[in-house]
Amino acid sequence: MDLEYSAEEIAFRDEVRQFLAENLPLEIAAKVDAGGELEKQDMERWHAILNAKGWLAATWPVEYGGTGWSTVERHIFSEECALHNAPRLVPFGLSMLGPVLIKFGTEEQKREILPRILDGRDWWCQGFSEPGAGSDLASMTTRAVRDGDDYVVNGQKTWTTLGQYANKIFCLVRTGTGGKPQAGISFLNVDLDTPGVEMRPIKLIDGGHEVNEVFFTDARVPAANLVGEENAGWTIAKYLLTHERTNIAGIGFSLKDLERYRRMASAMTRDGRKLSEHPIHAAALAELEADLEALQISNLRMLANARDGAASPIDSSLLKLKGTQLRQDILALMRSARGPDAAFWDESPANTNSDLPPHADHVAPTYFNNRKLSIFGGSNESQRNIVAQTLFR
Amino acid sequence: MDFSISQDHQMLADSLRRYFSDKYPIELRNKAGYSAPFHSPEVWTDLAELGVIGAFIDEDHGGFGGTAQDIAVVFEEVGRALCCEPLLGALMGARLLALSGQDQAAEDIVAGTARAAVAIFEPGVVCNLGAISAEARQLGGEWRLFGHKNAIYGGPGADLVLIAAHAGGKIGLFLAQSPDMQAAPMIDGGGIGDLVMDGLPAACICEDASAMIEETLDLARIALCAEANGAMDRLIAMTTDYLKQRQQFGRPLATFQALQHRLVDMVMELEQSKSITIRAVASFGSDDQARHVAMAKNLIGRAGTKISEEAIQLHGGIGMTWEYAGSHYAKRLVMIDHQLGDRHDHAGRLAAMD
Numbered sequence: 032m033d034l035e036y037s038a039e040e041i042a043f044r045d046e047v048r049q050f051l052a053e054n055l056p057l058e059i060a061a062k063v064d065a066g067g068e069l070e071k072q073d074m075e076r077w078h079a080i081l082n083a084k085g086w087l088a089a090t091w092p093v094e095y096g097g098t099g100w101s102t103v104e105r106h107i108f109s110e111e112c113a114l115h116n117a118p119r120l121v122p123f124g125l126s127m128l129g130p131v132l133i134k135f136g137t138e139e140q141k142r143e144i145l146p147r148i149l150d151g152r153d154w155w156c157q158g159f160s161e162p163g164a165g166s167d168l169a170s171m172t173t174r175a176v177r178d179g180d181d182y183v184v185n186g187q188k189t190w191t192t193l194g195q196y197a198n199k200i201f202c203l204v205r206t207g208t209g210g211k212p213q214a215g216i217s218f219l220n221v222d223l224d225t226p227g228v229e230m231r232p233i234k235l236i237d238g239g240h241e242v243n244e245v246f247f248t249d250a251r252v253p254a255a256n257l258v259g260e261e262n263a264g265w266t267i268a269k270y271l272l273t274h275e276r277t278n279i280a281g282i283g284f285s286l287k288d289l290e291r292y293r294r295m296a297s298a299m300t301r302d303g304r305k306l307s308e309h310p311i312h313a314a315a316l317a318e319l320e321a322d323l324e325a326l327q328i329s330n331l332r333m334l335a336n337a338r339d340g341a342a343s344p345i346d347s348s349l350l351k352l353k354g355t356q357l358r359q360d361i362l363a364l365m366r367s368a369r370g371p372d373a374a375f376w377d378e379s380p381a382n383t384n385s386d387l388p389p390h391a392d393h394v395a396p397t398y399f400n401n402r403k404l405s406i407f408g409g410s411n412e413s414q415r416n417i418v419a420q421t422l423f424r
Numbered sequence: 425m426d427f428s429i430s431q432d433h434q435m436l437a438d439s440l441r442r443y444f445s446d447k448y449p450i451e452l453r454n455k456a457g458y459s460a461p462f463h464s465p466e467v468w469t470d471l472a473e474l475g476v477i478g479a480f481i482d483e484d485h486g487g488f489g490g491t492a493q494d495i496a497v498v499f500e501e502v503g504r505a506l507c508c509e510p511l512l513g514a515l516m517g518a519r520l521l522a523l524s525g526q527d528q529a530a531e532d533i534v535a536g537t538a539r540a541a542v543a544i545f546e547p548g549v550v551c552n553l554g555a556i557s558a559e560a561r562q563l564g565g566e567w568r569l570f571g572h573k574n575a576i577y578g579g580p581g582a583d584l585v586l587i588a589a590h591a592g593g594k595i596g597l598f599l600a601q602s603p604d605m606q607a608a609p610m611i612d613g614g615g616i617g618d619l620v621m622d623g624l625p626a627a628c629i630c631e632d633a634s635a636m637i638e639e640t641l642d643l644a645r646i647a648l649c650a651e652a653n654g655a656m657d658r659l660i661a662m663t664t665d666y667l668k669q670r671q672q673f674g675r676p677l678a679t680f681q682a683l684q685h686r687l688v689d690m691v692m693e694l695e696q697s698k699s700i701t702i703r704a705v706a707s708f709g710s711d712d713q714a715r716h717v718a719m720a721k722n723l724i725g726r727a728g729t730k731i732s733e734e735a736i737q738l739h740g741g742i743g744m745t746w747e748y749a750g751s752h753y754a755k756r757l758v759m760i761d762h763q764l765g766d767r768h769d770h771a772g773r774l775a776a777m778d
């Protein structure tokens with residue numbers, strides 16, 4: 032047994048570290064570290080820096096402008112990015128639509144769309160969920176009816192993350208009726224400036240604007256925007272949702288948050304002693320560290336299996352479950368550490384111009400916002416259902 | 425043994441519940457609670473007229489209540505309605521003014537013509553009164569305060585701020601008129617203040633106030649526990665209703681046993697919370713007060729957080745939205761744990777008691 036990375040992998044990690052040290056803008060890293068909300072241009076700037084280096088599309092093959100990295104290299108890269116406070120890459124073009132087109136798209140679609148994802152001309156968002164179709168995604172009802180060279184789309188999508196910055200949306204639409212609900216679904220790309228498409232903001236629990244609803248009223252979309260065959264969208268959606276799950280446990284984020292917590296706890300006092308010496312906080316931290324140490328190994332076990340092409344005993348569902356629980360527990364401990372001052376709230380979370388007293392910060396909004404981790408990306412109950420189905424098959 | 429509440433208390437609870445359901449929609453609450461002055465002056469006047477603040481002190485000081493039970497009855501309704509008016513400041517302020525012999529000021533608080541807030545704790549001091557470091561000094565025959573007070577609930581816009589500070593080897597209580605403070609909304613609604621004192625003029629209203637402050641803090645913790653019980657009760661009801669309505673996979677979510685069991689655990693936590701609050705109310709003023717109040721605040725800190733997290737989770741995306749009232753209940757319940765010592769602080773206090 033050997034728990035260490037190979038010499039090549041370590042060399043790769045050092046190269047990534049050096050690149051991040053030299054190229055990640057300090058002001059962006061500081062914002063990420065403080066838990067503030069990033070602005071659109073921050074995300075675009077980091078995207079462009081990675082693109083210039085050729086390190087943007089970690090999961091794409093080299094021929095389409097990807098990195099061609101192995102799963103282990105991808106893991107190293109995303110972990111190092113998190114540890115250096117790099118902004119999280121917006122996944123919709125890079126890790127969702129890109130791989131879908133590479134597998135199911137026509138040559139023309141690949142040639143036209145992939146470069147525009149890389150150079151940032153297009154910002155994609157994901158139109159799967161609907162008000163009536165969340166966990167039960169296959170029950171979605173947004174309709175697309177063929178009319179000449181177009182589809183006419185009517186219906187509503189919701190929870191569209193960062194749709195306010197996007198110019199394109201990929202959607203699941205209903206093109207067939209009868210049979211199983213999964214059978215009549217197609218995968219359709221839509222320009223957000225198409226007449227009849229309207230986006231409205233949804234305000235979240237922490238006051239932030241990160242999701243939207245999208246309404247379609249007789250929107251005419253060229254039939255050439257269909258990805259794959261008509262009524263074959265469910266297979267594509269399943270591929271998209273299960274593709275590239277190496278970072279599903281969010282290890283880098285948890286490592287980073289624990290580091291932030293340690294920094295907080297050693298700088299703070301609580302009723303006359305250092306918070307880091309408060310027995311309950313110290314015990315809670317120790318347990319989280321043990322959980323994270325184990326989760327790192329679980330994650331590596333899955334990666335090694337994926338590399339060797341073996342069926343993994345550690346299902347990605349388990350990693351998602353434990354990874355999100357752990358992250359939420361860490362954020363809860365950080366929230367407690369802040370004590371009564373956690374209540375101070377500043378409605379404009381871009382924290383550069385914050386009015387908060389210096390001893391207050393964003394721990395509470397960050398904690399509330401990240402309750403989403405166990406809801407989206409396949410809710411934790413859905414993940415349990417998947418594991419249970421395998422167990423009791 | 426009898427766990428029923430008196431007829432008077434039932435009437436008070438009923439009239440409050442009616443008032444809130446008629447006059448206090450969530451939209452009003454969210455509008456008032458997140459922008460200055462972080463509460464609704466009209467609602468405040470109504471609450472004073474309904475006798476809500478009067479319930480916080482006894483007849484000798486212009487109120488008509490003052491028992492722990494009176495306070496628990498009021499705050500349970502406050503929690504059920506998610507009312508973010510600055511009642512905790514009024515409770516602590518009116519008590520401390522009355523106990524210090526400031527009868528006129530206490531009456532003004534009860535009448536709703538003046539608002540009070542208390543500033544006891546400081547950055548890094550959340551529960552242990554002995555660890556505060558603010559000082560009062562006499563300069564030219566006048567008291568001046570030095571130090572830093574944080575998390576002053578209802579502080580923004582308060583007319584009377586009661587401040588704990590060291591003077592002459594004891595912790596005294598000082599009264600400042602409308603001091604300037606940094607004001608912000610709380611993430612769960614309502615106003616909070618941060619007060620840096622560099623020679624703030626104040627009157628000394630009690631030279632040795634530790635005992636009355638500790639007693640008032642315990643009463644305020646009971647109020648928070650009762651508030652949490654009201655909020656938990658409502659949030660569980662909302663979650664139950666939602667699971668009955670929401671259909672996925674062609675059936676109501678309420679038919680999934682995995683989800684039913686989660687609800688059962690939430691109800692169990694609520695019942696434990698109600699029981700420990702009853703225990704603390706009954707022990708108020710006895711030798712067991714500190715222990716039972718610390719137990720209540722610890723248990724309810726855990727229960728409130730768990731119920732909030734589960735309520736959000738079981739609602740799915742809807743539970744994450746500002747527009748849905750449940751998300752605000754969830755925030756309030758989590759943040760109650762941050763007030764006047766959290767679950768960890770009170771577990772620590774309990775472990776240190778003999």
Ligand SMILES: Cc1cc2nc3c(=O)[nH]c(=O)nc-3n(C[C@H](O)[C@H](O)[C@H](O)COP(=O)(O)OP(=O)(O)OC[C@H]3O[C@@H](n4cnc5c(N)ncnc54)[C@H](O)[C@@H]3O)c2cc1C
Nearest residue numbers: 157159160165166190191192403407410412737738740741
């Ligand atoms: C912040 C955020 C961002 C999002 N971004 C996007 C996006 O960009 N694009 C997009 O398409 N979608 C997005 N989503 C939607 C997300 O995928 C859904 O919220 C998720 O699928 C859950 O659906 P729902 O919210 O309708 O909850 P529901 O499906 O109504 O579920 C409610 C609760 O019931 C549980 N449940 C449901 N069915 C079962 C069952 N059979 N057994 C046990 N428990 C069950 C769920 O786990 C959940 O706890 C986002 C959501 C959030 C919160």
